[in-house]
Amino acid sequence: MTTTTDVPTRALKVWQGINQALVEEMERDERVVLVGEDVGRPGGPYGVTRGLRDKFGDLRVRDTPISEQVLVGLGVGGAAVGLRPVIEIMFFDFAMIAMDQIVNQAAKFRYFSGHDLPLVIRTMAGAGGPNGAQHSQNFEAWYSAVPGLKVVMPSQAADTKGLLKSAIRDDDPVLFIETLGLYTTRHDVPQVDEYLVPIGVADIKREGSDLTVVATGRLVDRSLEAAAQLAEEGISVEVVDPRTLQPLDTEAITASIRKTGRLVVAQEATAQYSFASEICALAVEECLSELKAPPVRVASPFVNVPTPVPLAESRAPGVDDVVAAIRKAMA
């Protein structure tokens, strides 16, 4: 755990961590602007950016038309001339429309020019509401495959706040993936002036010795719950949250796999060509001789996300799925 017990903490919801990070960074640096659809007046569809427009005015908290290509272009061009823009793409699904600006433009700016491009693209991924197949997808692996982009995907409030602050101070384009299903979950956040979590560093959320679970997004808390259940049976599970997918903290992940000799990877995305596949490849390439069992992936089935919440929730892997995967790897 990155937090130490002598620092005072406060339980915050994930969305509050995001809001605090934005307020703090916009107060600290006037080059930081927030641009997106409905970010200003309404404070976003889930209220994440509420209050910011009143604090910083509508030039720095800019509501845009529904123009995703120009939306990301505002970030690329703005960053090229001295701003440090935070662009909000409401749902990750909408990033498909801005793919050119993210992949062909933002990610290649330094490669062509040698210049910084301090740009954060925030977006919201995954199921968690009655949103359906075009408002619930997890594309993190696609973007993690693009040289020049950084991809951050935190799960808990403290990491979310600290990583967003770091992303805003970073001189490369950072895709910052928020998980819709986690916005209202509460975790302790250290109450210090400068709470920064470094990009590219994984966090061991629970230490264990029998098996490593590498989990992202909603599956972090679910894996922690699974680990707690299995502890009662004497199975000691280590839970690693990479927090950043690109660059990936391969050292921390392989160290944990070497220590335990068993691996489960848990994610909300589907398994094929995914983050989980990448971690399995890493384990096989780097830790084969230490592996006592084949790695197991816990992921959503390869089907679209249904709209009714009970159906969407039945698709996403739960605590039981993680427990079953751990048992399989322990067998």
Place this chain on the structure above:
Amino acid sequence: MGTTAGRYRVMRLSRRFEETMHDQFGDGQVPGPLHLSIGQEAVAVGGCAGLRTSDAVISTHRGHHHCLAKGARPDRMMAELLGRTAGYSGGRGGSMHISIPDIGLIGTNGIVGAGLPIATGCAYGFQAQARDDVAVCFFGEGATGTGAFYEAINIAALWKLPLVFVCENNQIVELTPQEVHVAGELWRRGESHGMPGVRVDGNDVDAVADAVGAAVVRARAGDGPTLVEAVTYRWFGHYAGDRAAWRVEEEVQQWRERDPLIRTRAALPAEQADAIDEGIEELIGSALAFAQQSPVAGPEAIFPNHYASAS
């Protein structure tokens, strides 16, 4: 570039730059595609005539003339096109990927239409920082077929951004004539957004400079964007090596007779024009020597400059 001589000089530089690179391409020395803007020089030079270094220019896949008009060094550009380490991108980007933010040349671009959102961002950046700089976005008539164009003109008009859209209408879109691509009149595309539009002779450098210059003044004053359509003609095929066999030769001849350089040169005393030409020959000669003396980019050149920490 406030004087006829100054404008002629940069047009001549651009023409000779591209002719030289075309020759190098013929000799197999250009390890990448080469899109020539020969015949279109007046658009870039007139379009940049009223700009400062801190203003932003956003260019296209056919952008050598924009780069040179914004103040790029011909020697480093040649090095880039010849795949040499002294090039602006270390010799690994080539003609379509020149980006020099220090002089306000935000970038050429391999993606048609992609400069429009970025230009909108530069203009927003100036507005948000209360700077009185402006962005000038060059794009071909082909780019008006992209959705990005319509997103950009809407937001630029809505926010009164300091942005000048310069549609460089060279009448051919890659390999097909404009009729295949464009409905209606391009210069009127901003009309329903409340954005002024104007069509100018894109082979008349002074006419372009006046039209874009007025739009730049308007943008600097906070009065919003303008759309300028500059009608010109591309002498060569889409890329070096494309013989453009589908074109009618008489049409090409007619446009060659309207060469923007000849027109501008005619307005200068012959001796002055000769002196400019001589100066450009020297500049081109030394630029080519510089590029050729720079080492060819090797496999190690592909790694740097992907992330801040590792660059």
